[in-house]
Amino acid sequence: MAPGSISLQLAEDAADSLAAIEDKAEKETNQTLRLALLALLLNLRPVLLRYQQAVAKPDGVSPAELTSRYQDVIRTAQRFLSDGELAAWEAKYRRHLEAALEAGAKAAALEHRAENPEDAPPPYGGPDPVVVTSHLQTAGQALRGEAAGFRMQLAAMVGIAATQGWGAKRFEVEARRALQGISSSRRPSARRPQTGMVQRVAVQVRTTLQRAFQHVNNSLQAAAGVEYVRWVATRDERTCAYCVARHGRVYRREEVSVPAHFRCRCRLQGLNSNYVNNPDPAERDQQLDGHFWRQSQQRIWREYAASKGKTMQEARPDLLKAAGQPTAEEKWRLPGTTTTARPVLTLDGPGGRDLGTAVRDANRKAT
Secondary structure (H helix, E strand, O other): OOOHHHHHHHHHHHHHHHHHHHHHHHHHHHHHHHHHHHHHHHHHHHHHHHHHHHHHOOOOOOHHHHHHHHHHHHHHHOOOOOHHHHHHHHHHHHHHHHHHHHHHHHHHHHHHHHHOOOOOOOOOOOOOHHHHHHHHHHHHHHHHHHHHHHHHHHHHHHHHHHHHOOOHHHHHHHHHHHHHOEOOOOOHHHOOEOOOHHHHHHHHHHHHHHHHHHHHHHHHHHHOOOOEEEEEOOOOOOOOHHHHHHOOOEEEHHHOOOOOOOOOOOEEEEEOHHHHOOOOHHHHHHHOOHHHHHHHHHHHHHHHHHHOOOOHHHHHHHHHHHHOOOOHHHHHHOOOOOOOOOOOEOOOOHHHOOHHHHHHHHHHHHO
């Protein structure tokens, strides 16, 4: 059995590897959106100017002509993120999905060797085109939906520009703010970050890559006969209560899945079934390196409490409540569910001691 420190390091390395892929995909997606808006604004500028000139000097312009010019502006605004631009983005994102699958397979192989040094890991035949296409369609549909919503937002802005007399430059500034999720106030001190299209698409792009990564990881664990997994959360101020509460606990592999929510960075590490099923509590605790994982859980609980400005005593009820509630992923898979997967093993020490008692006893022995 790999020591807990090695298992945790493997999880952190896997998270770093995936994060690098996600960063590249998010950067390319943002660039696609910015360039699409730039191309649109260049095409929209003369059309909008022509309409505004007619509004400013209506003499000689019939109502039908004025309506026609307005409709030209609306039609031009609807060209944001064309089919060609979407196809180019999909070609790039496909490569990131393939990289995520490769990274997931590598992580699974390293974990298998750490847990079972005498057994070769299950073979990996490369990215499955069906899996890649499935995840690509998911992300693509999300991007198309966001693009359609942004086109409607642009159309509404055209109406505002007409009634409030915006010039082309003002319209372009407001369109860029809308894309980036910045409030429309002209006073910098009053501008508040919001959730714009860029932020929403980034969440979908990153989460889909995480799902692809975990898909191949889970498939290889199943091929290796893995029955149990340990939930390993990322340790920083962004980690949510649901993931912090589950960190270090052991679950049946088929009963849990990550990402547990959008932008979740947790990992599920396969464990040796013989150790998990060992009837001797003390021996099982030693085989699963229970002492290390109890300390790891204590650290991540303390860090979570500090990030919320709370003491451990104040944060503990929140974490225990989160541990018993379904994650966003469980709610999505089973709409209406009010229950969550129960751990096969918590981090209680041998003999039924609770976490706090087990940690205190271990610390006394160490000193």
